[in-house]
Amino acid sequence: MSRIFVTGIGVISAIGNNLAENHLALKAGECGIADLHLFPSKYAGVLPFGEVKLTTKQLKEKLSAAEPGVTRTSLIALHAFNEAIDHAQLTAAQITASDTALIGASTVGGMCLTDELYHDANRTDQGSEYLSSYDCAAVNIYLQARAGINGIVNTINTACSSSANAIMYGARLIKSGHTRRAIVGGADSLAKFTINGFNALHILSDQACTPFDANRKGLNLGEGAAFLVLESEADANGKKIYAELTGYANNNDSFHPSSLSENGEGPFLSMKTALEKAKLLPREIDYINAHGTGTENNDEVESRAMLRLFETVPAFTSTKSNTGHTLGAAGAIEAVFSILNLTHQEIYPGLHFHFPISTTRLQPELNYRKSTLKNVMSNSFGFGGNCTSLIFSKA
Amino acid sequence: MFYIHHTSCISPQQTFAEINIDLLKDAIENKLRAAEPSYEGIPTGVLRRMGKAVRMGVGTALPLIKRITKPVNGIIIGTANGGMEDCIKFLNQIIDYDEGMLAPGNFVQSTPNAIAAQIGLLTNNRNYNITHVHRGLSFENAMMDAAMMLKEYPANSYLLGGIDEISTYNYNIEWLGGWYKKEPVSISDLYQKNSQGSIAGEGASMYIVSAEKLNALAAVDDVLILHSTNEEIITSQLKAFIDKNAKGGNIDLLLTGENGDSRLLKYYTAAEKLVDKDTSVARFKHMTGEYTTAAAFAVWLACEILSGMKIPGHLIKYKANSNFNKRILIYNNYKGLQHSFVLINKVE
Numbered sequence A: 001m002s003r004i005f006v007t008g009i010g011v012i013s014a015i016g017n018n019l020a021e022n023h024l025a026l027k028a029g030e031c032g033i034a035d036l037h038l039f040p041s042k043y044a045g046v047l048p049f050g051e052v053k054l055t056t057k058q059l060k061e062k063l064s065a066a067e068p069g070v071t072r073t074s075l076i077a078l079h080a081f082n083e084a085i086d087h088a089q090l091t092a093a094q095i096t097a098s099d100t101a102l103i104g105a106s107t108v109g110g111m112c113l114t115d116e117l118y119h120d121a122n123r124t125d126q127g128s129e130y131l132s133s134y135d136c137a138a139v140n141i142y143l144q145a146r147a148g149i150n151g152i153v154n155t156i157n158t159a160c161s162s163s164a165n166a167i168m169y170g171a172r173l174i175k176s177g178h179t180r181r182a183i184v185g186g187a188d189s190l191a192k193f194t195i196n197g198f199n200a201l202h203i204l205s206d207q208a209c210t211p212f213d214a215n216r217k218g219l220n221l222g223e224g225a226a227f228l229v230l231e232s233e234a235d236a237n238g239k240k241i242y243a244e245l246t247g248y249a250n251n252n253d254s255f256h257p258s259s260l261s262e263n264g265e266g267p268f269l270s271m272k273t274a275l276e277k278a279k280l281l282p283r284e285i286d287y288i289n290a291h292g293t294g295t296e297n298n299d300e301v302e303s304r305a306m307l308r309l310f311e312t313v314p315a316f317t318s319t320k321s322n323t324g325h326t327l328g329a330a331g332a333i334e335a336v337f338s339i340l341n342l343t344h345q346e347i348y349p350g351l352h353f354h355f356p357i358s359t360t361r362l363q364p365e366l367n368y369r370k371s372t373l374k375n376v377m378s379n380s381f382g383f384g385g386n387c388t389s390l391i392f393s394k395a
Numbered sequence B: 001m002f003y004i005h006h007t008s009c010i011s012p013q014q015t016f017a018e019i020n021i022d023l024l025k026d027a028i029e030n031k032l033r034a035a036e037p038s039y040e041g042i043p044t045g046v047l048r049r050m051g052k053a054v055r056m057g058v059g060t061a062l063p064l065i066k067r068i069t070k071p072v073n074g075i076i077i078g079t080a081n082g083g084m085e086d087c088i089k090f091l092n093q094i095i096d097y098d099e100g101m102l103a104p105g106n107f108v109q110s111t112p113n114a115i116a117a118q119i120g121l122l123t124n125n126r127n128y129n130i131t132h133v134h135r136g137l138s139f140e141n142a143m144m145d146a147a148m149m150l151k152e153y154p155a156n157s158y159l160l161g162g163i164d165e166i167s168t169y170n171y172n173i174e175w176l177g178g179w180y181k182k183e184p185v186s187i188s189d190l191y192q193k194n195s196q197g198s199i200a201g202e203g204a205s206m207y208i209v210s211a212e213k214l215n216a217l218a219a220v221d222d223v224l225i226l227h228s229t230n231e232e233i234i235t236s237q238l239k240a241f242i243d244k245n246a247k248g249g250n251i252d253l254l255l256t257g258e259n260g261d262s263r264l265l266k267y268y269t270a271a272e273k274l275v276d277k278d279t280s281v282a283r284f285k286h287m288t289g290e291y292t293t294a295a296a297f298a299v300w301l302a303c304e305i306l307s308g309m310k311i312p313g314h315l316i317k318y319k320a321n322s323n324f325n326k327r328i329l330i331y332n333n334y335k336g337l338q339h340s341f342v343l344i345n346k347v348e
Helices: A019-028 A056-062 A072-087 A114-121 A137-147 A162-175 A192-200 A265-278 A296-309 A327-344 B044-049 B052-067 B084-096 B105-110 B114-122 B135-152 B168-176 B187-192 B231-244 B265-274 B294-306
Strands: A004-012 A100-105 A153-156 A181-188 A224-232 A243-252 A287-289 A315-317 A375-382 A386-393 B002-010 B074-078 B128-132 B157-164 B203-210 B218-227 B253-256 B280-283 B316-318 B327-334 B338-345
Touching: A004 A019, A004 A072, A004 A162, A004 A327, A019 A327, A056 A072, A072 A137, A072 A181, A072 A224, A100 A137, A100 A162, A100 A327, A114 A192, A114 B084, A114 B168, A137 A153, A137 B135, A137 B218, A153 A162, A153 B128, A153 B135, A162 A181, A162 A224, A162 A243, A162 A327, A162 A375, A162 A386, A162 B135, A181 A327, A192 B084, A192 B105, A224 A327, A243 A265, A243 A327, A243 B128, A265 A296, A265 A375, A265 A386, A287 A327, A296 A375, A327 A375, A327 A386, B002 B052, B002 B135, B002 B294, B052 B084, B052 B114, B052 B157, B052 B203, B074 B114, B074 B135, B084 B105, B084 B168, B105 B114, B114 B128, B114 B157, B128 B135, B135 B157, B135 B203, B135 B218, B135 B294, B135 B327, B135 B338, B157 B294, B203 B294, B218 B231, B218 B294, B231 B265, B231 B327, B231 B338, B253 B265, B253 B294, B265 B327, B294 B327, B294 B338
Parallel strands: A100 A153, A100 A181, A287 A315, A287 A375, B074 B128, B074 B157, B253 B280, B253 B327
Antiparallel strands: A004 A224, A004 A243, A181 A224, A243 A386, A375 A386, B002 B203, B002 B218, B157 B203, B218 B338, B280 B316, B327 B338
């Protein structure tokens, strides 16, 4: 079966509108978590969020997206998608070829338009222009139409691990010979729906999140999108290669709908199985982009799972301290960040950490440094116990 | 691709436990609601918290898991919307209570992956667990996932399913979009109306699949998915699909997703012209209504037919002379954009 190479990456998040901006912000340890400006909400000014610093109107203009019914989620998806295919130098003929797949992920879809959805769903008046824009698939169907994709198109939703699974699925499509290349990733935008949902669970912090800190108060919701172009060895030949996707695994924690088991069986299994897939030993992992949401439950459980698997836990950080938790986009955004670690041979500082958790004593990397990195792991765990780990290796 | 070993189906008709699809239940106000069983085996407290989609998904999955001796190596679910009713219940609370303090129950139940997650939780399964949500191709993508898994790990078995529910709210959104008929319609004249829109439906169909031929009910030989509104492209892709699989013998039955929507009829008519007079043509959406994972029901129906069920007259659109029912081609399309072709064979 073919090896899988990453030949293009694109990202938009609270710390930058493209790959170069995100890279600079990671190096500088910038935090994009701030006040909410996107829409009126009771929680604006009360809770901080990781907003993409472009308004929906600006995105529409920048992308010449005048189609009726296009939502913010679709726009940020298109923004990152365009950058990824541009970096991969895919031709129009390649993008529209029947052996190019598009695998995306979203958990919010068009539900960012919470008020419009309320009116349409309760049929309070005439239908809005967004009637077919609300579901998770709407984002990818928009990209499919816009780019003229003729190959396999799919959307995955495994909550906060959705786009890590989209990456894994794209790789498997290439390996099994169903497709030659796959454009994979995910997008989610901020929504009153998710803000109120996570708030009802009492896991939103009123300050910028502090992953792995003893006094962490919860997560911050963010928004963003990232896409990767995956190609088979034969097709990647001669192109700029960002990284090789060597390992991936999806396991379920099978414990609780919205929290992880004490010993982190799901996270442990997904990390372990990804290592087996990559044929690597735990000590060969040089850095982990942890799921690290900043919640009481996740960070301690993830720490415990890392301690179980690794004799010495590798350097790790959670870039959610920069971007907030971007839900369905997180797996792809953090995959792109992990690839930046590899391509630049750098470790970026984790932010807002002060004191280690007393039971696990793990400390994320706090300073920027150059480092020899061969293999990096990216973790994504979601509601429903959906755990996925990816391993990227220096090509 | 893979073999189907066990099936389970909750639909608007009598398809769960004692199967009898000779007599059909009619739609009420253009909705065909699922005939839900009493869900023995799901703890009452757990059942009460479940939304309908989760309930139907778990309710079809658990009896299958009971029937097998080895735990499945993964749970692969297709659902466009998952627990839509819970989703909008939560949304309504946000607006109605002006973002006040809300209970999180509906929010947690509303994530589409809650079905696969609940099945994993109740069966203590820590293996592969995924939810495909690609609107009208959610189940077909789940089938492709299962096929890839079984190609890579031929000794494994998987739970594969397709589930979606009618909620008041997605009904309203689709109604506003013009996808349901404005005039009341009986299922017996769904195909005769010559008007836009269909009737709403729901259901859950679940399968145990593996690469093991022995004792299999049916073989899923090929699946193709396609996005296009261009009739010619769809027809040529379907023709290529048929030609590619021609060496397997004649297609005995074409089972289509014709749904009474006058705008979509041209696609089904074109498909019917691609098969010859030895191929019977049947349709099923008068049994289920239209919904995003209706193809999962079509696969269940195909398995029943391949297992020897006499095809009820209400399914038949065109009856060929041949009495063979060994090879079934399913063609479904969702809103004229998302198309799928599935080839299912009898296991000899």
